[in-house]
Amino acid sequence: MSENNSVNGTATTVVAESPFLKSLVFQIRGQDNYGVYRNWSDELILKPFVVTKQKKREISVEGEVDPVTQARIMAFFRAIAAGIEKETGLISQVVIDLSHEGFGWALVFSGRLLLAVKTLRDAHRFGFDSLEKLAEEGDKFVQKGIDLAKRFPEVGKL
């Protein structure tokens, strides 16, 4: 992590304290085949996940969802899958089904059990108010997935 790319001191703490955010950064770095992010701080990598209400209004929901946004949605749910796997050992699949209008589903499943389900609307505007909010939302999905996996172990292993 190079200091000069740090967004600010608070953000660094947020990432350091959130296993979910660390896992999300790990997902993105893992896909970084050309080393674009090599010298970027974790905070800078996560910055595009923060989309304020004001900014959301500025993003058009016309046409296809930008591939970069699609990749961001995928990374979010892959990080959820990784968080659940860490706790339960269940290896899961992530399926993102987006229509051309930005409506659709994000699903994380293992065996016959759906560990995370989210309907997507205006996926063009996918993002969170702050890094804290991102961490909180991600953790919520992970926790719910872990609970389900523990409640229905048989279904998750089918």
Add this chain to the structure above:
Amino acid sequence: MSENNSVNGTATTVVAESPFLKSLVFQIRGQDNYGVYRNWSDELILKPFVVTKQKKREISVEGEVDPVTQARIMAFFRAIAAGIEKETGLISQVVIDLSHEGFGWALVFSGRLLLAVKTLRDAHRFGFDSLEKLAEEGDKFVQKGIDLAKRFPEVGKL
């Protein structure tokens, strides 16, 4: 059903004897907003689902999957969902996630339970050897879904 569009006598019997094929025809007629199929026999409507091995080889897997083929895949899994609903009362969602290369997933789920899961490969060539084979495959998915729904009723209703 108009007699002059009948493919042949045997096919008529196949559809009449298969609740799955009837359900599939029902799905397609239900989407027929412009009445294109109004005067078509059930067999003629199902004909594109029959793709022989020879014909499969002739279909290129380059580029996007044809929207008509995508609609056919959707109808197949919607008919499965309808078959499961009829027996269990569970209303399910169908999600088809296809990459541009024809790879992907078809999922039918209710609550947190996956009633049908299929990985798709070369979806451009989606089809079955015969109407009998189509009926058999569909029934297999429906039966498996009903079994799961009965085994894990709690998960299907989450």
